[in-house]
Amino acid sequence: MNIFHLDCTTGFGGQESDHLSEALGFLAEGHRYILGTRKGTPLDQRARKEVPTVSMPLSGNMDIVSLRQIRQILLAEKIDVLVTTSYIDSWLGPLAAYSLRKFRPFVVRQRHLFNPPKNLFPYRRMCDRLVVVSDALRLYFLEKGLPFWHVTTIHRGVPELDRRPSAERDGSPCLPDLPAGPMILQVGIFQRDKGQHLALDVFKKLVQKRNDLSLVFVGDGPLLSEVQARADRMFDPDVRRRIVFSGYQDPRPYLRRASVVLQPSLREALGLSILEALAEGLPVVAFRVGGIPEILNHLPPGRGILVQPWNTEAFARAVLEVLGKNIPREPIDHKTVFSRKACVRKTLAFYQDGIEKLRSGSLHKNPYETIGGRADPMFRHDQKSEENA
Numbered sequence: 001m002n003i004f005h006l007d008c009t010t011g012f013g014g015q016e017s018d019h020l021s022e023a024l025g026f027l028a029e030g031h032r033y034i035l036g037t038r039k040g041t042p043l044d045q046r047a048r049k050e051v052p053t054v055s056m057p058l059s060g061n062m063d064i065v066s067l068r069q070i071r072q073i074l075l076a077e078k079i080d081v082l083v084t085t086s087y088i089d090s091w092l093g094p095l096a097a098y099s100l101r102k103f104r105p106f107v108v109r110q111r112h113l114f115n116p117p118k119n120l121f122p123y124r125r126m127c128d129r130l131v132v133v134s135d136a137l138r139l140y141f142l143e144k145g146l147p148f149w150h151v152t153t154i155h156r157g158v159p160e161l162d163r164r165p166s167a168e169r170d171g172s173p174c175l176p177d178l179p180a181g182p183m184i185l186q187v188g189i190f191q192r193d194k195g196q197h198l199a200l201d202v203f204k205k206l207v208q209k210r211n212d213l214s215l216v217f218v219g220d221g222p223l224l225s226e227v228q229a230r231a232d233r234m235f236d237p238d239v240r241r242r243i244v245f246s247g248y249q250d251p252r253p254y255l256r257r258a259s260v261v262l263q264p265s266l267r268e269a270l271g272l273s274i275l276e277a278l279a280e281g282l283p284v285v286a287f288r289v290g291g292i293p294e295i296l297n298h299l300p301p302g303r304g305i306l307v308q309p310w311n312t313e314a315f316a317r318a319v320l321e322v323l324g325k326n327i328p329r330e331p332i333d334h335k336t337v338f339s340r341k342a343c344v345r346k347t348l349a350f351y352q353d354g355i356e357k358l359r360s361g362s363l364h365k366n367p368y369e370t371i372g373g374r375a376d377p378m379f380r381h382d383q384k385s386e387e388n389a
Contacts, residue, residue, distance in 0.1 A: 001351060002032040004079045004105075006070070006089035008058035011221065012042035012248065013189035014272040015085070015112040018133075018156050019043070023051040025159075025344035034077065036070065036089070061091045071096040079105045081351045084127065085112075094126040106354040111137060112156075114269045114290045115193070120144055128363055129354055131347075133270040134291025149367055152350060155294070157343035158275045175253040179242045181212035182323055185258035185282075187251045187273040188265070190221030195264030195287070198312055200231055200243075202264065205316035207239055210323075216258070220248040255280040260322045266309055268292055275338050278303060281329030285318045298337045302327065 003026060007019055019035065020043075026033040032052075037044035039055040047053040054073060056066045070093055074082065082097050082105045084090035090109055097104045109127035114137060117123065123130050123146065130151045132138045138153045184203065188194045196217060203215045217227070224245065231243050246254070251273070255261070261277040263286035270291040277284050278299065286292050288306040296304045305318040357363040 001026075001081065001348070002034075002077055002079050003081045003083065003351070004034050004036060004070075004073060004077065005083040005085070006036040006058075006093045007043060007085040008038045008088040009043065009086050010038065010041050011189060012046070013191075013219075013221070016043040018112065018272060019085070020047060020050060021157075021159060021340055022343065022347070023047075025157075025340045026348075027051060029344060029348070031348075032077070034073070036073070058088050058092070061088060063088070063092060067092050067096055071099060074100060074105060075103075080355055081106045081108060083108045083110055085110050087122070090122045090126055094122075106351065106358050108351070108354070111141075112269055114140070114267045116140075120146070124150075128358065129350075131350070134294050136291045136294065137269045147366070154343060154346050154350065155338060156270055156272055156275070157338045157340040158272070158279050159340045175257055176246070178216065178244060178257065179214035181214060182210075182259040183254075183257055184213060184215045184260055184262060184319065185218065185254055185277075186216075186262045186264070187218045187254070187276070188263075189219050190217075190223040190227060192223065193265055193267040194219075194221075195266055196223065196227045197230060198264040198266075198310070198315075199262050200227070200234055201312040202262065202316045202319065203243070204234060205312065206319060207235075207242075209316075209320060213323075214242040214244065216244045216246060216254060218246045218249050218251050218254050251276060252280075255282060258282060260285060260319055262315075262319070263287070263292065264312075264315065265289060265292075271295060274304070279331055279338075281331040283322045283327050285315060285322060287315075295338070 005019060005023065009016060023033045023035055034052045034054060035047045036054045036056060037047055038058040044053065044055050056069050057063055058066050074096060082093050084093040094107050097107050107128045109123060109130045111130060111132045123141065130141065131154050132151060133156050135153050138151050141151045142148055186196065186199050190196055206213055228245055231240060235243065255277055261282050261284045263271055263274055263284060265287060266289060268290040274284050274286065274292065274295055284304040286304060286306055287309045289309055293306060296306065305322065307314045307318055
């Protein structure tokens with residue numbers, strides 16, 4: 001299968017990491033997978049090192065250069081599925097695809113974010129199907145009136161982890177010097193919804209109970225300097241030295257060193273960093289928002305504690321509870337639900353079904369509608385015309 005995936009985003013977080021992971025998963029299964037990225041972005045720079053990548057301006061909805069480039073790729077590569085992600089590429093991509101008429105690919109819009117979209121038109125009319133990463137996000141779009149067969153949930157997955165000791169792994173990242181004692185970790189891009197400011201509030205309460213803890217942030221983003229300044233104001237120098245901002249790094253060595261992972265996000269469609277933590281056997285404390293409960297519902301009890309949003313007092317108590325239990329590391333096997341292979345397998349089956357429906361002309365029909373009508377299975381097909389005669 002030939003897949004072309006567009007993403008015009010300028011940052012690099014869980015969404016962009018997932019695009020790379022999905023591309024690698026499909027390539028490993030022998031499929032053709034091309035990423036179309038905005039030139040010079042972090043995703044563009046990293047994708048070029050790992051997967052087939054095409055850079056383009058993607059500067060706006062009237063970017064004729066990118067529109068022509070997308071159309072040429074769809075034809076030259078005989079693309080079966082076009083995947084779009086963000087607003088600009090979700091406009092240019094479908095325009096290029098629909099211009100091919102009967103030779104067009106199956107058009108899919110992915111949605112990783114729980115932020116309310118400004119306009120639902122691209123989700124209704126500029127794609128054949130909408131794929132979301134959690135049932136909570138799917139419910140949001142159903143409540144907005146999108147047909148239930150138009151929106152599909154495919155949970156994201158993490159790659160199979162290397163279980164060998166660190167010394168045996170080729171190119172295993174080295175961990176910088178960190179404060180001694182139990183380490184509390186948060187991984188994620190520094191945005192308002194991710195709640196790094198609340199993690200500081202939680203840590204303020206924790207150090208009143210225990211003075212051996214450290215807090216490490218792994219990630220970058222627009223609010224990094226603001227959160228750093230807030231930490232400087234909140235803590236005295238001795239405690240401030242136990243708060244580390246590592247920037248954008250491979251989170252794996254930090255996960256192996258940490259005692260517990262925090263996820264104080266106030267809006268989260270799923271939470272890729274939670275999957276990575278659980279795969280390493282780490283307990284997680286998170287706010288009960290979005291699709292996060294869907295992850296823990298698939299796992300044995302005790303792997304995570306959910307707290308009501310904004311309740312930093314309860315959050316701190318949950319962290320102390322986890323640290324007090326000294327839970328042994330038991331990596332969670334994600335082979336059935338949250339593995340990259342499972343995600344690729346489900347996505348491939350979904351694409352194949354969509355292509356078949358596109359070719360048969362049944363793409364926009366309710367697949368569960370009976371001939372006589374959904375409400376009355378005994379309703380005759382010609383009854384309505386007879387009644388109107």
